[in-house]
Amino acid sequence: MDNVTSVASIERDAELMLRVRDGDETSFALLLEKHRNSVIHFLYRMVQNQAIAEELAQEVFLRVYRSRQTYEPTAKFTTWLFRITTHLALNHVRDRRKDKLHDSIDEKIEDGAPRQLPTREANVEERLLRDARLGEVRKAIEELPEKQRGAVLMHKYQEMEYSQIAAILGCSESAVKSLLFRAYESLRSSLRQFSPGGNGLKAS
Amino acid sequence: MNCILNTNEQEELLLGYVSAKLDPETARTYSRHLSSCERCRTMVEMQKILDESLDDWATPTLSENFDQKLFARIRAEQEAPKPWWQALTNFNFGWKPAIPLALAALLLAVFLVRGPGQSELAQQQDGIKADEIEQVEKALDDMEALHALSTADTAPAAKESI
Numbered sequence: 001m002d003n004v005t006s007v008a009s010i011e012r013d014a015e016l017m018l019r020v021r022d023g024d025e026t027s028f029a030l031l032l033e034k035h036r037n038s039v040i041h042f043l044y045r046m047v048q049n050q051a052i053a054e055e056l057a058q059e060v061f062l063r064v065y066r067s068r069q070t071y072e073p074t075a076k077f078t079t080w081l082f083r084i085t086t087h088l089a090l091n092h093v094r095d096r097r098k099d100k101l102h103d104s105i106d107e108k109i110e111d112g113a114p115r116q117l118p119t120r121e122a123n124v125e126e127r128l129l130r131d132a133r134l135g136e137v138r139k140a141i142e143e144l145p146e147k148q149r150g151a152v153l154m155h156k157y158q159e160m161e162y163s164q165i166a167a168i169l170g171c172s173e174s175a176v177k178s179l180l181f182r183a184y185e186s187l188r189s190s191l192r193q194f195s196p197g198g199n200g201l202k203a204s
Numbered sequence: 205m206n207c208i209l210n211t212n213e214q215e216e217l218l219l220g221y222v223s224a225k226l227d228p229e230t231a232r233t234y235s236r237h238l239s240s241c242e243r244c245r246t247m248v249e250m251q252k253i254l255d256e257s258l259d260d261w262a263t264p265t266l267s268e269n270f271d272q273k274l275f276a277r278i279r280a281e282q283e284a285p286k287p288w289w290q291a292l293t294n295f296n297f298g299w300k301p302a303i304p305l306a307l308a309a310l311l312l313a314v315f316l317v318r319g320p321g322q323s324e325l326a327q328q329q330d331g332i333k334a335d336e337i338e339q340v341e342k343a344l345d346d347m348e349a350l351h352a353l354s355t356a357d358t359a360p361a362a363k364e365s366i
């Protein structure tokens with residue numbers, strides 16, 4: 001077998017994954033330790049429900065483990081990992097959306113997230129303002145079409161480049177840009193009432 | 205004054221600027237543009253507010269038994285008998301075409317054993333993998349529930365053992 005990607009040249013994560021393939025479970029534990037939080041945080045913000053996010057994350061890492069035999073380091077490890085993650089998340093969101101056509105939309109966003117405000121005691125008013133802003137943004141994120149939602153979360157919290165998001169979502173870079181631009185525009189407009197000028201922009 | 209940038213340029217510069225990812229030259233040019241373009245200035249202001257709000261969005265603390273649960277599932281999966289198709293693909297042929305050949309032979313055997321008139325056979329070939337996965341996963345969920353009950357007290361130790 002010709003080793004086009006020599007083991008020396010591939011990234012650390014891929015190397016770990018290849019060890020998992022060869023039966024080394026410690027390497028799997030290391031990969032889990034390293035990527036668990038980013039996967040769960042992404043899923044949590046996608047579905048806005050901790051229990052569901054954790055269940056989906058279990059599924060993600062189970063699939064990673066199951067794929068060890070066939071794993072090939074053809075893409076960056078995080079790209080591969082997030083392909084699995086977004087696949088599951090998008091499916092979940094789509095299924096939920098179908099269900100919602102029948103259910104009423106009473107079921108509200110889980111409010112489980114303790115908000116971390118700057119430790120220097122923000123005054124109550126600022127706190128309330130920031131809470132209100134975040135509330136609007138979360139609602140707006142929940143209303144975004146699922147691909148836009150995924151793209152924004154990967155761009156903002158995973159700090160991924162357009163090219164990596166494109167590789168994950170299986171679309172072109174320009175498609176990613178247009179997903180992101182539309183998403184950010186919707187999110188900004190959800191915050192119009194908080195614009196510093198606050199002048200006349202409110203109603204539309 | 206109307207903005208000279210098209211929508212995509214506006215957005216791309218805006219995102220780069222707010223996250224400080226523009227190269228210095230582009231950032232300078234954009235700054236100059238901002239001083240004369242109210243529309244882009246408003247977009248920057250709003251994007252900053254959005255960015256700040258998104259930064260405020262913390263995530264809940266992970267359940268303590270997350271890893272334990274995952275490793276229990278993995279262990280259960282390893283101990284569960286492998287479905288036939290997995291055993292087949294895990295068998296290390298140096299010569300890959302052997303796998304589809306073996307599969308074809310197996311399907312032919314199934315067909316012969318079950319006899320003709322199995323109109324659902326074709327449908328089964330597609331569905332069989334998904335069905336088996338589902339079955340295995342159901343079994344795993346049950347096992348996991350049992351496992352969780354029996355190991356509730358030894359939670360911290362379980363993580364270390366892998």
Ligand SMILES: [Zn+2]
Nearest residue numbers: 207208241244
């Ligand atoms: Zn402008």
